[in-house]
Amino acid sequence: MSTPLQRVFRDLRAAGRKGVIPYITGGDPDLATTYELLVAMARGGATAIELGVPFSDPMADGPPIQLSDLRALRSGMTLRKTLAPPLRVRTWEEYNQTASAGFAMLKRVYALVLMLLIGVAAFNLIATLIMVVMEKRKDIAVLLAMGAKRRDVWRIFVLKGLVVGAAGTAAGLLLGATACFALERYHFIRIPREIYGISTVPVTVEPSNFVLVALASLGLCLIATFYPARRASREMPVEVFRS
Secondary structure, eight states: OOOHHHHHHHHHHHHTOOOOOOEEETTSSOHHHHHHHHHHHHHTTOSOOEEEOTTSSTTTSOHHHHHHHHHHHHTTOOHHHHTOTTOOOOOHHHHTHHHHHHHHHHHHHHHHHHHHHHHHHHHHHHHHHHHHHHHTHHHHHHHHHTTOOHHHHHHHHHHHHHHHHHHHHHHHHHHHHHHHHHHHHHOOOBOOHHHHSOSBOOOOOOHHHHHHHHHHHHHHHHHHHHHHHHHHHTOOHHHHHHO
């Protein structure tokens, strides 16, 4: 399938004549001037007019075009303004609102499922710390008998729980980031284009999401340590030694 510009070149070659194809950056120096120049070029006999979008291909553009792009951007030029009516620029979310709404709902559901999984992990952490407290009763009693404060014992188990939670959180973030970057680069998850209008799942890696998940995970881990740490600090050395 040929582009309009390729069809122009083909017609010129078939007619054996030359053509004039000027280039102009949309919005340089402003939108009104661009419209005036386009009309003047068309009336002046331009075979075709190439309308450039600011910084659409900065590696291929030379210094003069890059300078015109900068002037266009300073005037507030965007893709929507460049392709004014009757042309309309739409994102994939606007193009397929049904799929966009479905992805947004799935994102919220997955966030809820993730929080539930973190909650289950927090309960596992509670069980693990309680088992540690039961195994270390004599050690705790010895520390208390030697003059350790109950608050110090409480801090020890809170710190232990935070270390375990931080290690799990770091491992989860690393695996999640690796999967997200791989999916963003290779698009190995395919979806029916006939239904959604796109063939791959759009992925955007947002650091703020990782920060929120890490804070939520560490917060739940911190809360999960309170009961085992309190139980450890309430141990009575005399009762432990008697048993």
